[in-house]
Amino acid sequence: MTRRSLLAGSFGLAAGAATAVPFLLPKYDRVRRPARSRVAIVRADEYSERLEGTLMSALRLFYLNIAGKSVLLKPNLVDFVPGVNVNTHPVLVSAAAECFRRLGARSVTVAEGPGHQRDTQLVLFESGFQNELAKQHIPFVDLNRDELVKIKLCTNYTGLGHLFLPRTVLSHDFIVSMPKVKTHHWSGVTLSMKNMFGAVPGTKYGWPKNILHWSGIQQSILDICATAPIHFVIADGIVAMEGNGPLAGTSRPLHSIVLSDDPVAADATCARLMGFKPEGIPYIYEAVKFLGNASTKLIDQLAGQVTAPDIPFKVVPEFEYLRAS
Amino acid sequence: MIDMALRTELKSALIKQELSGGGWSYGSTVGQAALEPTCLSLLALRWDSGPGRSRGLELLLGMQNPNGSWPAFSGDDSDGSGLTALAVIALVNSGEMVLQTERGLEWLLSSKGRESHWLWRWKFRTTDTHVRFDPNKFGWPWQTGTCSWVIPTALSMIALKQAFVCCKPDRVSFRIRCGKEMLLDRACPGGGWNAGNGVVYGVPLSPHLDATAIALLALGGERRNDAIASALDWLERTAETRSAPWSLAWSILALDAYGRPVEALVDRLCALGDPGLLADSTTLAAVSLAIDCLVQGNVFKVIA
Numbered sequence: 001m002t003r004r005s006l007l008a009g010s011f012g013l014a015a016g017a018a019t020a021v022p023f024l025l026p027k028y029d030r031v032r033r034p035a036r037s038r039v040a041i042v043r044a045d046e047y048s049e050r051l052e053g054t055l056m057s058a059l060r061l062f063y064l065n066i067a068g069k070s071v072l073l074k075p076n077l078v079d080f081v082p083g084v085n086v087n088t089h090p091v092l093v094s095a096a097a098e099c100f101r102r103l104g105a106r107s108v109t110v111a112e113g114p115g116h117q118r119d120t121q122l123v124l125f126e127s128g129f130q131n132e133l134a135k136q137h138i139p140f141v142d143l144n145r146d147e148l149v150k151i152k153l154c155t156n157y158t159g160l161g162h163l164f165l166p167r168t169v170l171s172h173d174f175i176v177s178m179p180k181v182k183t184h185h186w187s188g189v190t191l192s193m194k195n196m197f198g199a200v201p202g203t204k205y206g207w208p209k210n211i212l213h214w215s216g217i218q219q220s221i222l223d224i225c226a227t228a229p230i231h232f233v234i235a236d237g238i239v240a241m242e243g244n245g246p247l248a249g250t251s252r253p254l255h256s257i258v259l260s261d262d263p264v265a266a267d268a269t270c271a272r273l274m275g276f277k278p279e280g281i282p283y284i285y286e287a288v289k290f291l292g293n294a295s296t297k298l299i300d301q302l303a304g305q306v307t308a309p310d311i312p313f314k315v316v317p318e319f320e321y322l323r324a325s
Numbered sequence: 326m327i328d329m330a331l332r333t334e335l336k337s338a339l340i341k342q343e344l345s346g347g348g349w350s351y352g353s354t355v356g357q358a359a360l361e362p363t364c365l366s367l368l369a370l371r372w373d374s375g376p377g378r379s380r381g382l383e384l385l386l387g388m389q390n391p392n393g394s395w396p397a398f399s400g401d402d403s404d405g406s407g408l409t410a411l412a413v414i415a416l417v418n419s420g421e422m423v424l425q426t427e428r429g430l431e432w433l434l435s436s437k438g439r440e441s442h443w444l445w446r447w448k449f450r451t452t453d454t455h456v457r458f459d460p461n462k463f464g465w466p467w468q469t470g471t472c473s474w475v476i477p478t479a480l481s482m483i484a485l486k487q488a489f490v491c492c493k494p495d496r497v498s499f500r501i502r503c504g505k506e507m508l509l510d511r512a513c514p515g516g517g518w519n520a521g522n523g524v525v526y527g528v529p530l531s532p533h534l535d536a537t538a539i540a541l542l543a544l545g546g547e548r549r550n551d552a553i554a555s556a557l558d559w560l561e562r563t564a565e566t567r568s569a570p571w572s573l574a575w576s577i578l579a580l581d582a583y584g585r586p587v588e589a590l591v592d593r594l595c596a597l598g599d600p601g602l603l604a605d606s607t608t609l610a611a612v613s614l615a616i617d618c619l620v621q622g623n624v625f626k627v628i629a
Binding site: 079081082116117119121122125126142145146148150164185203204205206207208211213214244247248316 | 350352398400401455467468476519525526534570571572605
């Protein structure tokens with residue numbers, strides 16, 4: 001080997017390392033993953049007043065310490081599409097609010113920043129939320145128009161560095177993500193973690209929050225959920241959505257509510273209930289490294305069983321690979 | 326029949342919601358001045374001679390970013406909000422054709438959707454084809470570095486049309502023409518506009534009342550065509566069935582600009598427009614502008 005080739009080789013190695021290292025280094029600052037996670041799947045066939053009792057029994061399995069805490073319920077209210085069930089059902093949200101009050105919460109607030117529809121009040125009116133919230137005296141905060149605080153992101157998947165987030169999200173003690181279980185034409189599924197896109201304010205990022213698409217939907221999910229952590233999940237799978245979700249899919253009854261103290265475990269469980277391989281969903285694949293558990297071996301099943309459907313949920317062709325059978 | 330007492334009440338409520346440092350925030354419980362409520366409130370109070378309007382104007386002028394754009398709220402980054410056009414509209418309608426307005430217009434002329442770049446046009450034509458749109462037809466984005474969307478495009482067109490009533494420089498005419506083509510390209514198949522696209526994965530999207538109304542206002546003075554006619558019909562038909570004040574207010578402003586009867590909608594809005602129930606100052610201002618349009622003129626009406 002000549003001195004010249006050694007020098008060239010060293011330069012090549014250095015250049016290669018400089019290029020590769022950023023991709024090899026973890027993009028999260030620390031591991032937040034619990035040693036074990038807990039999930040409960042409870043059966044519910046319809047949106048009725050009986051949901052409160054069902055939910056209360058399931059919540060008691062978790063022995064949550066809610067006393068004196070401010071609780072924020074974050075449903076998925078993306079838009080109002082006549083005749084299509086695109087949103088978390090108001091009766092389930094109202095039942096959850098009552099349960100957390102009974103568990104001793106200091107306050108319970110419902111908050112959302114719809115991703116498509118600028119007229120939040122229209123979504124509330126037309127989806128039945130306005131009546132339900134008024135009936136139960138539950139305050140609502142429009143996260144698209146809340147006071148905003150600049151927050152450094154705890155992970156670096158998008159490269160955005162920081163996001164402006166609503167003070168309401170940052171100031172509550174206990175965030176409960178309440179997604180509608182749906183397929184999604186850009187991200188495969190939209191569950192508890194994708195639901196947090198609603199915490200990103202339209203005032204700053206527009207309708208839809210297009211910067212999150214340009215920065216990568218899967219990457220954005222990770223950055224948002226690492227920075228504004230979800231403490232609990234109550235996923236509305238009573239009537240879910242398959243096909244061309246999140247707005248133009250078709251209803252598919254799943255007769256299930258999924259509860260979990262770990263959003264990664266919740267989303268992995270929902271994916272299995274939809275007949276999908278959770279490890280095929282990029283954000284779940286990455287989130288298990290630092291945020292939560294997806295392996296059934298690390299999940300304590302407090303109620304119900306994870307049973308994949310005979311026919312997996314329909315998806316757009318790009319996500320056909322998710323279907324487990 | 327216009328409820329004159331309600332008009333006064335709405336304006337008083339707006340004045341009450343003014344922040345101590347000037348300007349308006351979105352809600353009565355939020356202390357952060359924001360661009361949209363400030364601009365809409367200034368437009369609603371444009372005939373008001375009280376100090377609130379002056380303080381609001383001063384705040385608006387002071388908020389401008391060094392690049393000529395406006396931030397979405399106080400404390401925002403300085404790259405520019407997609408609602409910058411609203412600041413220009415507010416200043417033009419306040420008779421404040423000041424240096425700041427010109428700098429705002431310059432920024433608007435330089436801001437464009439990311440699909441206007443050849444590389445992205447190529448991507449949208451070849452590999453990313455699930456959304457049906459023509460990337461040659463671009464408008465304005467919500468945020469620098471993202472695609473064009475209906476509302477920022479429509480508001481920017483209104484701002485340019487109002488600021489250049491006659492003798493439009495070529496580059497202004499070009500941007501208005503591009504914006505018009507973009508809006509017509511992205512209309513929903515059944516009439517009206519969604520946030521940005523009409524068809525995704527082969528499925529038509531449902532139009533939104535406010536996006537449709539603002540797009541129609543931007544297309545005011547343009548030659549009528551099928552897209553405009555079907556959007557107007559959809560808006561007229563759908564507004565009758567909705568009860569959300571914000572969407573009703575924009576529907577009234579658009580239908581009025583096209584000479585469609587709005588008295589029945591105004592009556593409905595008056596019935597819903599109790600200022601005590603409209604905690605959001607943006608909605609309060611929009612309702613005030615809609616109810617006022619039959620008396621004091623339509624602030625968003627444009628000519629070609």
